[in-house]
Amino acid sequence: MRLGDLLARAGLASGEADEVAVTGFAIDHRKVAPGTVFGAFAGGTFNGEDFIPAAIEAGAVAVVARPEAEFAGALHIADAEPRRAFARLAAGFFAPVPETIVAVTGTNGKTSTVEMTRQIWRMAGERAASIGTLGVTTPDGSVSTGLTTPDIVTFLANMAGLAREGVTHVAYEASSHGLDQYRNEGLTVSASAFTNFSRDHLDYHGTMENYFAAKMRLFTEVVAAGSPAVIHDAGDGSDWTARAIRQAEARGLKVLTVGEGGNFLRLISREPGQLGQLLAIEHEGEVRKVNLPLIGAYQAANALVAAGLALATGVAATTVFDALGRLQPVRGRLERAAINQAGAPAYVDYAHTPDALEAAIAALRPHVGPGGRLIAVFGAGGDRDSGKRTEMGAVAARGADLVIITDDNPRSEDPAAIRAAIMAGAGSAARETGDRRAAIAEAVGEAGPDDIVLIAGKGHEQGQIFGSGENMRIEAFDDVEVARECAGGQSSGGLG
Ligand SMILES: CC(=O)N[C@H]1[C@@H](OP(=O)(O)OP(=O)(O)OC[C@H]2O[C@@H](n3ccc(=O)[nH]c3=O)[C@H](O)[C@@H]2O)O[C@H](CO)[C@@H](O)[C@@H]1O[C@H](C)C(=O)N[C@@H](C)C(=O)N[C@H](CCC(=O)O)C(=O)O
Ligand SMILES: Nc1ncnc2c1ncn2[C@@H]1O[C@H](COP(=O)(O)OP(=O)(O)OP(=O)(O)O)[C@@H](O)[C@H]1O
């Protein structure tokens, strides 16, 4: 492919680049081959500009870098925001891509929503895929990528690969890190969604304002002009929701609100049942009843956002509402992992923020038997937003009857210090058992017939991470498997 054509397509100045042949794109100098365009970005650990000479040595024909960067031997594609310029340029190379691509952002519920959107499309007969924390899920299976939003080259290559496999519809998860680092854009995003906004990732963004601004890039820059934006409105007067709506409107997007406060899909009522919930939803003046086979207000919220995206991308209303009644559980999200000898169920959930923990506890509360207890086991990740720990402790102490604080990916931090921060919020009634297996054994072991156990924080994760950098080690650990072992090897045998 000619560099001049790629530059013209991306709206970047071309000049002497016209005839240069491009064979690929890389942001890591170790992946540069002859004919590659190298993206040199300043990161949290390294400055990519330091690797420009090595990239040119390896055959880079052009380098996207800040105007200040100085080097010789390859074309300098200068841009004050090199990550964005690189994304636009690379997007021309990785083509074609699936024709319907939608993106989901928000603090909690992204993974669930992209997965549900994929399921609805599939039930509507489309070849659909999702990309996010659970990896890339296609009609043929699932492959893990490690990060929620992979780097831009992987992201675009995945999209082109999916198109080659015949996938026409993709829902992807746009994390705030990904948005801030221009890790997933450049291609046409024909609809988007915003689930909710609450505290997380302040280690990276510093302030809630910066964190929100990163999320809003989805609406203000990433999506196609005039495209539909599905926004969850819980009807609680949230200022963040109102601001998201204003930002989407200011860009000229077609705002579709869903939820208790929604006007596109209005949740009129929600009646929790044993294994699911009955929803009454108003759409275009008509009230539809849906038996959603998933528990918890938060799963209903995500299902509505997914339904909004499916409708916004042309699926017929009858098909969408029918599909909601047949949604499969999302891995590690209120997954019923086991039932102990006394008959108490243990649920595994990925709640790792104060708001999510509150939502997971609220989801299970109606299922606690009379006089029974909700027993919550959780920790908080090391090298991540430390301020959320005390808040998580407080939320659990308020909502659960027994709180057991344990470890969750301590990474480079002292696990005891992380637990102490959670304990500070949870109060003296909470217990502390560092070893996660022992903590789960304790909870599952003492749960009585009317109790419910919530094991939060790791969801689908398959390992416990200790240390960082060269000293990082991952020990195999699966909350679902451990809960089953502690319950005496019995699986739940039912819906989650
Ligand atoms: C804080 C963060 O998001 N870091 C990510 C980011 O790193 P960075 O840009 O700071 O990169 P860096 O390591 O400082 O290097 C700078 C540049 O030099 C290049 N380099 C570096 C070394 C070298 O030898 N040669 C070389 O060319 C790098 O490719 C990079 O372009 O870009 C890298 C490449 O895309 C990511 O691997 C890395 O994720 C790290 C591992 C990470 O843990 N990220 C987490 C926090 C994250 O992104 N999480 C969110 C989930 C959020 C959620 O779901 O709630 C996610 O989207 O996954
Ligand atoms: N709509 C929601 N409102 C509140 N909490 C939610 C909502 N959806 C999910 N959660 C909580 O957040 C957890 C993670 O859900 P999910 O994986 O779908 O979110 P995510 O946004 O992809 O998270 P991450 O940022 O880690 O990728 C769930 O297990 C649940 O506890």
Ligand SMILES: N[C@H](CCC[C@H](N)C(=O)O)C(=O)O
């Ligand atoms: N994507 C989230 C996952 C957190 C899950 C929790 N188990 C942890 O390790 O903190 C993050 O990187 O903050």
Ligand SMILES: [Mg+2]
């Ligand atoms: Mg996710």
